[in-house]
Amino acid sequence: MTEPAHVSVRDLRKTYGAFDAVSGVSFEIQRGETFALLGPNGAGKSTTIEILEGYRDRTSGDVTVLGVDPQTAGRDWRARIGMVLQSSGESGNVTVREQVSHFARLYPHPRDVEETIAAVGLTEKAGTRIKALSGGQRRRVDVALGVIGRPELLFLDEPTTGFDPEARRGFWELIRSLKREGTTILLTTHYLDEAAQLSDRAGVIAGGSLIDIGRIDEIGGQDARTPMVRWLDADGAHVERTLEPAALVARLHAALGDGLRDLEVVRPSLEDVYLDLVQAAAPVPALEGEPA
């Protein structure tokens, strides 16, 4: 028998008055998988995550998280889940260590407090009051609080907003170690490199609808991922998409010799593919005065 999905979302809808914030989204996340929910501002990502976390009621559709409907789930269920909400920005008079220790006591099998503080790079600030931390440091406290309970399933809503590049790399390491332990992770992020680094699969949501879903290296389909060869010659600039860029480069060398300039082979990144998808779903109108 196949194991039931850790997260199952079927035809999820959420309306605010006449406005469809989420309009018929379906996806599953298997145990141990890291799934990224990607999409532009206002696409419906946080609404979806908050419904899965049990913080928001849905208008219709079926949702189970760790086999339970979040709308009716109790404390035991909550203890199996970790969350880094989009806008918590922990503040307060207590120190980092006090706050992390306090949260640790709420869970049956918490992680080690000092190790967790170290994993988010806050050892030197462990004795500092949270209100005296910078924005990015407070965000790291959010991450520590999200993982301290050793969750089976971790929701990360734009977890690295405000992180400096070094902290982001540290966070990636932390997530990789959680993955190795078998944690299931649902991540939203506007950093496409982060999604590509950490996720097994992704769903792209725009205007409340899922416009693509698949393995991170398959999102957008093969055409969108076909490498581009760009070069300059006496006739000007050229670009050609090909699945065999090395063969094209060899032909160009043979045909043009020294006349071949500024040759580059570009493999579309997840960000390139994502931007094409989102643009195709809702084209951005040209600014006034711009050519159409």
Ligand SMILES: Nc1ncnc2c1ncn2[C@@H]1O[C@H](COP(=O)(O)OP(=O)(O)OP(=O)(O)O)[C@@H](O)[C@H]1O
């Ligand atoms: N309480 C609410 N009442 C009315 N509309 C809401 C409410 N909460 C969210 N919305 C609308 O629902 C849509 C989806 O919002 P949501 O926060 O889920 O987007 P998001 O994809 O998380 O965006 P971002 O990347 O900016 O965080 C937005 O248009 C938002 O304005």
